Amino acid sequence: MKRLYFDILDSTNEKAKRMLRNKEISSDTLIRALEQSSGKGRLGRSWLSKKGEGLYLSIIKEVDINKNPSILTVAAAIAVFKSLESFDVKDLGIKWPNDILIGSKKLCGILSELIEVDGRFFAIIGIGINVNNKSFSEDLTTKATSLFLENVYIDMMDLMDNLELSFEEVYNKVSDRWNLEKIVNFLNDHLIGIGNTVEFNYKGTKFLGIIDGINADGSLRIISEGRLMDIFSGEITLKGLYK
Numbered sequence: 133m134k135r136l137y138f139d140i141l142d143s144t145n146e147k148a149k150r151m152l153r154n155k156e157i158s159s160d161t162l163i164r165a166l167e168q169s170s171g172k173g174r175l176g177r178s179w180l181s182k183k184g185e186g187l188y189l190s191i192i193k194e195v196d197i198n199k200n201p202s203i204l205t206v207a208a209a210i211a212v213f214k215s216l217e218s219f220d221v222k223d224l225g226i227k228w229p230n231d232i233l234i235g236s237k238k239l240c241g242i243l244s245e246l247i248e249v250d251g252r253f254f255a256i257i258g259i260g261i262n263v264n265n266k267s268f269s270e271d272l273t274t275k276a277t278s279l280f281l282e283n284v285y286i287d288m289m290d291l292m293d294n295l296e297l298s299f300e301e302v303y304n305k306v307s308d309r310w311n312l313e314k315i316v317n318f319l320n321d322h323l324i325g326i327g328n329t330v331e332f333n334y335k336g337t338k339f340l341g342i343i344d345g346i347n348a349d350g351s352l353r354i355i356s357e358g359r360l361m362d363i364f365s366g367e368i369t370l371k372g373l374y375k
């Protein structure tokens with residue numbers, strides 16, 4: 133994979149989009165910034181991106197739009213999980229759709245975006261990992277953690293190298309249907325909240341349900357009011373997770 137490093141960017145995802153549109157990069161590129169001035173999170177949130185605190189990168193892959201590109205987000209979550217596991221990080225879990233937690237606190241977030249350039253589609257998979265953060269603001273302190281706060285030391289460059297390899301490995305597997313099943317099983321084995329009550333939005337209405345698992349297309353299966361519902365996007369609130 134080709135790598136591009138920057139000291140500071142608004143957002144590695146935004147930079148990736150601009151460079152794709154300008155034909156400055158193509159598939160299989162990794163963009164990293166030491167710092168982001170407008171780091172983006174999911175659902176219009178921002179992502180804290182101070183220099184030296186986290187690993188901020190985006191991976192660009194051309195996708196076949198007919199082959200469920202959202203599986204790439206799932207692949208990224210598994211890649212981060214496996215990479216951290218290989219550094220012996222304990223108590224890891226995956227919260228749907230793609231947060232990596234330690235215990236009940238978020239360590240890593242993933243923001244995947246899809247853009248079209250001249251009829252070709254590219255997935256931009258933005259990954260943010262809290263590495264050296266010594267503390268979080270009052271509203272985040274019960275919800276977020278960093279490797280430092282968990283007493284784990286991993287050199288950021290080593291983490292990035294390992295993560296890239298891990299991503300390629302999982303990516304190659306999800307392109308194959310037989311392996312996809314194994315990948316989904318792996319995800320379900322590490323999914324936080326199976327059997328737990330969850331609050332979610334479905335077509336604008338709030339529901340309570342029980343998490344059943346993740347489907348092969350990356351959607352979340354919830355049992356609510358006696359029936360199965362598949363949730364493709366949005367946010368779920370696990371009852372009793374953050375206390």
Ligand code: BTN
Nearest residue numbers: 143172173174189241242258260
């Ligand atoms: C989330 O959990 O809300 C997703 C956070 C994603 C953050 C990463 S940091 C690198 C990339 N560039 C961004 O602007 N966002 C993603």
